Amino acid sequence: MATNLAIDDELLERALHLGGMPSKRATVNEALREFIARRKRRAALDAIGTIDFADDFDPKAERSKR
Secondary structure, eight states: OOOOOOOOHHHHHHHHHHHOOSSHHHHHHHHHHHHHHHHHHHHHHHHTTOOOOOTTOOHHHHHHTO
8 A cells, every 4th residue: 555654854864874774665664563563572561460370270281281
């Protein structure tokens, strides 16, 4: 899908230089991938300590069921 965006030229030039990407499109796509990955990592870190596990869970017993 074609999309027209008003992107800050200075930011894009800095990203092109830092990332070493061959084009603006590649730079923007890489930035979006990194943004998504960073948000997923943050969500995973935020989930630490929020999951209650059963006290009687035995991982060794679960392995033998395979």
